[in-house]
Amino acid sequence: MVEFFRSWAEVAAFAFMFFGIFIAILSPSAFISYIIVLLSGMIAGRIFYERRKNTRIAYTMVTLGFVAGYAAGAFFRHFGNILVILVLFLIGIIVMYKLSERGFIPDTWF
């Protein structure tokens, strides 16, 4: 159990990689796949904003795990270009981070 708590970020990153593959496989088309990755990027942006004053390495690992899984899933499904997926994910992160920073979405965190 102690081992798990010491390396929960790696476990979560691994789990989210499979989650990403699963989501990418479920996407019905390339266009929807792009929209989903943009929305996922926005979720990640929100998480990074909430963690802006704390350590972010664990969340970065989980995010990278997810996007890697998603890109792999989209690649095998032949739905969308991997580069476009990565760029849209990054745009999602930046847009949501900026929106949160400027207070456009008066949000709650759990």
Place this chain on the structure above:
Amino acid sequence: MAEIIDYKDKFKRYFWPTRNEYLGMIVAVLAVAFIISFRDWGSGSVFAWGEGLLNYAEAIVIVGISFWVFDAGQRLWGLAINYRLRYKVWSMGLLFGLIVCFITNGSLWLILPSGFLVEHLTAYRLGWFRYGINMFGQGLMALGGPIACLLLIIVIKIFSFALPAAFVEKAVFFNFIFIITSMIPFPPLAGSKTYFGSKMAYAFTMPAIVSAAILLVLDINIFLSAFLAIVIGVCLWLTYYFVFEQTAWQGPG
């Protein structure tokens, strides 16, 4: 009489949301309206802008009214126990709901719009037992939302003769789903506040409210629905108590 005057004063001062709360509410309404109107942008694989926008506008009206009623129910209950509610949109819940909507092609409505924060009306709560903000009070306040939505279903059904059938059907079904999702005990949803406030209260209210919503959707008489919902709630409340709670609190000895 003094209580009524007092309540009226609190209503006037503290009931109405602030600009920021309205902003959050608008974001939530637009996103959830998109989720529930996702399948209504044309028929089959043909995309129709006009029809889609009309259906989206109808969904905005339904979601807007439902969210307003939900929020007002919680605010009114909060003012009764001298708490002021602050509406907080939950962007992660909305984004996750949108992702699920895209994946399932709009077949699954995951409505996770918001939570709330509580402000303590200091002067009004002077002399109260457990004067400060407490979880139980928040839990009761959270229940005001789903109960208000149940009342909204009843009102819509009563006035269904004067409203378009498609509107009534969609509004009732949306409120039914919204009540169920809002009672999920996951923060920051209303169900989580009730659950963390009192497990026993949750064990009664969750089945009672959900079964009332199901019975109302099934077109069963309003009074019979209310009676059956209370019976179901009591049965599951007792079951929960005897199966789990009774033994869980016996302590280590």
